[in-house]
Amino acid sequence: xxxxxxxxxxxxxxxxxxxxxxxxxxxxxxxxxxxxxxxxxxxxxxxxxxxxxxxxxxxxxxxxxxxxxxxxxxxxxxxxxxxxxxxxxxxxxxxxxxxxxxxxxxxxxxxxxxxxxxxxxxxxxxxxxxxxxxxxxxxxxxxxxxxxxxxxxxxxxxxxxxxxxxxxxxxxxxxxxxxxxxxxxxxxxxxxxxxxxxxxxxxxxxxxxxxxxxxxxxxxxxxxxxxxxxxxxxxxxxxxxxxxxxxxxxxxxxxxxxxxxxxxxxxxxxxxxxxxxxxxxxxxxxxxxxxxxxxxxxxxxxxxxxxxxxxxxxxxxxxxxxxxxxxxxxxxxxxxxxxxxxxxxxxxxxxxxxxxxxxxxxxxxxxxxxxxxxxxxxxxxxxxxxxxxxxxxxxxxxxxxxxxxxxxxxxxxxxxxxxxxxxxxxxxxxxxxxxxxxxxxxxxxxxxxxxxxxxxxx
RNA sequence: GCCCCUGUAGUGUAGUCCGGUCUAGCAUAGGCGACUGUCACUCGUCUAACCCGGGUUCAAAUCCCGGCGGGGGCGCCA
Numbered sequence: 001x002x003x004x005x006x007x008x009x010x011x012x013x014x015x016x017x018x019x020x021x022x023x024x025x026x027x028x029x030x031x032x033x034x035x036x037x038x039x040x041x042x043x044x045x046x047x048x049x050x051x052x053x054x055x056x057x058x059x060x061x062x063x064x065x066x067x068x069x070x071x072x073x074x075x076x077x078x079x080x081x082x083x084x085x086x087x088x089x090x091x092x093x094x095x096x097x098x099x100x101x102x103x104x105x106x107x108x109x110x111x112x113x114x115x116x117x118x119x120x121x122x123x124x125x126x127x128x129x130x131x132x133x134x135x136x137x138x139x140x141x142x143x144x145x146x147x148x149x150x151x152x153x154x155x156x157x158x159x160x161x162x163x164x165x166x167x168x169x170x171x172x173x174x175x176x177x178x179x180x181x182x183x184x185x186x187x188x189x190x191x192x193x194x195x196x197x198x199x200x201x202x203x204x205x206x207x208x209x210x211x212x213x214x215x216x217x218x219x220x221x222x223x224x225x226x227x228x229x230x231x232x233x234x235x236x237x238x239x240x241x242x243x244x245x246x247x248x249x250x251x252x253x254x255x256x257x258x259x260x261x262x263x264x265x266x267x268x269x270x271x272x273x274x275x276x277x278x279x280x281x282x283x284x285x286x287x288x289x290x291x292x293x294x295x296x297x298x299x300x301x302x303x304x305x306x307x308x309x310x311x312x313x314x315x316x317x318x319x320x321x322x323x324x325x326x327x328x329x330x331x332x333x334x335x336x337x338x339x340x341x342x343x344x345x346x347x348x349x350x351x352x353x354x355x356x357x358x359x360x361x362x363x364x365x366x367x368x369x370x371x372x373x374x375x376x377x378x379x380x381x382x383x384x385x386x387x388x389x390x391x392x393x394x395x396x397x398x399x400x401x402x403x404x405x406x407x408x409x410x411x412x413x414x415x416x417x418x419x420x421x422x423x424x425x426x427x428x429x430x431x432x433x434x435x436x437x438x439x440x441x442x443x444x445x446x447x448x449x450x451x452x453x454x455x456x457x458x
Numbered sequence: 459g460c461c462c463c464u465g466u467a468g469u470g471u472a473g474u475c476c477g478g479u480c481u482a483g484c485a486u487a488g489g490c491g492a493c494u495g496u497c498a499c500u501c502g503u504c505u506a507a508c509c510c511g512g513g514u515u516c517a518a519a520u521c522c523c524g525g526c527g528g529g530g531g532c533g534c535c536a
Contacts, residue, residue, distance in 0.1 A: 047498085054494040071494060088487090103495050123488055125468055131498055133470045133486045138529070194534090210536095236534060237459075247536065326533085374536095382536065429536030443536095454528095 028064030035100040045090040067109045089121035155285035160434040166277040170270040176225040181214035194235035207233035213412045215253040220415045227252035241442040246451040253425030260371040260387040263424040268300045296345035334379015349373040358402040361387040377436045385426025392416040
């Protein structure tokens with residue numbers, strides 16, 4: 001017998017197995033309407049307010065919290081004793097009866113008939129109950145798993161999920177095919193941004209900074225419309241609230257377009273759909289985060305790059321038409337656009353040739369400019385897109401003009417010799433979209449497990 | 459690549475300028491005790507910290523030097 005006990009690692013840990021117990025209700029589903037019902041709750045001990053002969057256990061699960069009230073004499077003796085042993089973040093199964101209770105803010109509580117300890121928790125490195133002590137973001141990220149248990153932090157990523165889910169849904173309804181392109185690549189797509197080098201057996205390879213070439217090639221391969229939601233890598237030693245070194249890029253690319261306008265039109269409808277669905281499906285999370293999400297009206301405002309420069313110059317900057325809009329400019333535009341156009345979602349179009357990658361279609365209507373756009377949301381660039389060059393000779397010419405040797409990109413350029421469809425597309429930063437939707441200051445907060453200049457764990 | 463700031467209990471801070479009751483304060487977390495309606499429970503009590511090394515000085519958390527660590531911004535970009 002003693003040998004058996006030695007091997008029972010559950011008993012050794014002082015805990016029980018869940019066994020056949022399964023959750024009957026989420027905490028949020030315990031309402032006065034189901035008073036009298038027997039429920040099985042599974043979750044964490046959020047707090048235990050131990051008043052001596054009555055204890056109040058706040059049980060938290062994936063969807064919320066509910067109070068479990070444990071009055072001595074009215075619950076079995078062992079239930080009362082076990083409850084006294086519980087620590088914050090202990091994992092428990094609670095069997096009990098739902099009781100309407102005026103004393104509780106939610107008007108309902110659970111009186112337990114049984115409480116089973118499923119796992120123990122040591123002293124926490126960070127407080128999970130919010131509102132007691134402000135914790136540095138750095139410390140929170142070091143303990144990200146615990147940090148994410150906070151309902152508000154968790155809600156950020158449920159909103160993010162919702163935004164992505166419905167953007168994807170819109171594209172699927174519009175004949176886009178989801179593709180998965182290689183993240184280990186041989187060469188840069190755009191120059192500029194630095195690449196992470198990796199050992200590819202005995203050769204040098206790089207982590208993809210963008211799926212750009214591949215998603216275009218898939219249109220040449222006959223897919224018509226494609227999208228990909230995947231990580232991209234930027235080896236820039238930037239350290240700002242808007243940058244991380246690995247982020248999720250939401251890319252789409254569509255063939256048979258008449259111009260860049262078709263791409264913008266697709267994006268605004270996609271975002272409109274996504275925002276609208278998110279306000280409904282993530283209503284609880286948005287409320288928890290105190291966000292009143294405004295669904296931007298379609299069509300979004302369009303402003304030419306030159307006009308944007310004029311606007312920031314009116315605000316005191318001194319930029320020429322070939323200067324890039326820096327974060328300060330985006331901030332200015334973020335303030336001016338709502339006043340001037342009544343919206344915080346604005347396409348800035350027709351960027352100068354020198355500011356855009358080699359594959360961007362030059363403009364016939366605006367000399368020296370491109371058929372391109374950025375989407376600025378609340379003063380931050382969340383999308384970059386354009387009509388792409390589908391004419392082989394022009395593509396070669398543009399690569400040369402940018403100082404690249406087209407021969408190094410033959411895998412990308414050569415297919416354009418054989419009937420490439422006119423096309424365009426965009427890349428949208430998922431974390432940036434999330435942070436702007438939720439009014440988050442630092443992109444790391446909108447990134448599940450951020451990779452920045454020196455963070456590689458967790 | 460460039461620039462700025464900063465290291466005090468598990469966490470967040472006060473103290474650092476102007477060295478001396480700092481035997482390092484407070485909050486929160488944690489231990490123990492009390493409490494039958496709490497809801498950031500309350501009350502009592504205890505535990506727990508000056509990044510490392512060197513220097514100046516009668517005296518260093520405080521000033522100086524070096525090391526290590528951390529945070530933020532710019533360029534670039536989503």
